[in-house]
Amino acid sequence: MGFVLRLLVNALALYLLTRVYGGVSFAPGADLLSVLIAALVMGIVNALVRPVLLLLSLPVNVLTLGLFTLVVNGVVLWLVAAATALNVAGFGAAVIGAVVLTVISWVLDAAVRALGLEKDQ
Template sequence: MRGLLARLLLNTLALWFVTLAYPGVRFDPGAGLLDYLVAGAIWGLANALLRPVLLFLTLPLNLLTLGLFTLVVNGVVLYLVAEATALSVRGFGEAVVGALLLSLVSLFLNWLFRD
């Protein structure tokens, strides 16, 4: 349970950092802490459940592009999370860039707060 809560907080913190650093991804005006936590939880669930299915379905494209199509899949997942939460993404290109930044920030935060 403690690890799950830590993941939720790290996902939320990563989303918050990306919305501060990149104007293509932001939270709707008036969004509060609960909206941030819900977006972080849905981002974590989408990465755990939806992303592997999408990666499996796009495996031939991923092999053909030597793994670069994973960036597009990550952008699709971020775009879908934005549709379900108070997160806003300007367009699909911004979703891909935002997902790349989110991955980098999450990697850094996981490294910083590793057990």
């Protein structure tokens, strides 16, 4: 998937997350640019910070059969909220929001593939 399309899908997923789940919201007065910046920061954090967190939490992740990844995803969402106009009600809300965001992103990715908007790599 191209960079711009991936950015737009992530931005839409973040926006839909704020509409579906009350624990995550954008700051009052946030506009489209704020949503796009949050999606860009989410991509950067997912590419740079999340692999390090997963590596550091590998023993706990093995013991919990991968369920600790949900906590890592919550930390990633919390970091994005700390750096952007995204607001998270707390750590529990970040973990639940990350799960909901994962489902929304999965559905949007499937829709992009079904519509044929994704270029083969």
